[in-house]
Amino acid sequence: MAEGLPVTVTITKVVKESPGVTTVFFDREFESCIGQFVMVWVEGTDEIPMALSYKNAITIQRVGDATTRLVAMKPGEKLGIRGPFGNGFRLHGKILAISGGAGTAPLLRVGLECPDVTFLMGARTADELIFHKMLTEKCDVRVATDDGSAGFHGYVAGLLDEISLDEYDTIVVCGPDPMMRSVLSVLQKRSSLEKSQFSMHRYMKCGVGVCGSCCMDPDGLCVCRDGPIFSGLSLQNSELGKYHRNAAGLKEK
Structure with missing residues (x-):
């Protein structure tokens, strides 16, 4: 182009x-x-x-x-x-994919293209689960819904109680910020942050690190240039799940 x-x-x-x-x-x-x-x-x-x-x-x-x-x-x-x-996921070995809502979409190719994947999928209701049938044909899928209409009754992070994290070489996560913060907290408590990667989403005007609208506290990393994939270790003290930003990049709690 x-x-x-x-x-x-x-x-x-x-x-x-x-x-x-x-x-x-x-x-x-x-x-x-x-x-x-x-x-x-x-x-x-x-x-x-x-x-x-x-x-x-x-x-x-x-x-x-x-x-x-x-x-x-x-x-x-x-x-x-x-x-x-931006960058992509660094995928190897046995993979645990964790998604919430529309966050299943950026992880879809992980489930379709990688050979050894367990997929934890969360949504508010059964009707809002996306790519469920397609993914169940390719990998081990486990479901959580907020209202209990399918699978585990609760948030997707609750499914981690049933998972032995030591079995996995790579953990990839995408979803709403509060969901990702809750998953990050579980992984931190279970000493698994070093093998985790999170797909971040922010409003962007340029996509190449010029405008600064997608910068994150406290290190000034740009989601477009330095991400959108970040290691769990790098997000421990970040703004993830603490507040949102509007189209001007201003904080909104």
């Missing part, structure tokens, strides 16, 4: 994964490491960061103007894609 410019792609298929989550496929594959992200330009609306759930697709949770426009798009419409950007 021309340096810094998005590649135009055509939407080929739109799949509704759950009441609030949609996958949009396009006519080009982007070679990427599992965990990298792209900047998605929606003409006339905004450009936002999205993880690649497949090499040719993004999975969207409707939360704002750009995502609302994205989930309403139809095959034949166009998007602009910049990237992939």
Whole structure:
């Protein structure tokens, strides 16, 4: 692609994964490491960061103007894609994947492409579990729902009580910040942080570490340039799960 410019792609298929989550496929594959992200330009609306759930697709949770426009798009419409950007997961050995809600999407390829994976999947209700059937065909999947409508009744971190962490070489985590903070706390207590990696999500304007909108306290690391994958050890004293940031990068508790 021309340096810094998005590649135009055509939407080929739109799949509704759950009441609030949609996958949009396009006519080009982007070679990427599992965990990298792209900047998605929606003409006339905004450009936002999205993880690649497949090499040719993004999975969207409707939360704002750009995502609302994205989930309403139809095959034949166009998007602009910049990237992939950032680092990916460092995957080896036996893998434990832990996801919450739409955080299953950035971990999907771990379950589909890696040979020895246990997948802990959390959601508010059974209807909000995404990629469940597909993943159960590839790996050992265990489910938690907040309302008890499927699997364990409670948060996904509760499933760790049934897991021997010593059996795993790599632990990967993605989901809402409070969920990831609770998982980080469990891993810290059980001396497993050194083999954990967390996929962080922040609002970004540039995707390459220039604008600073995705910087994290206390070290000033940029999610786009230094992440989006961070070791659990590096997040122990970070802002993860303590407060949110708005589109201007300002703290919101």
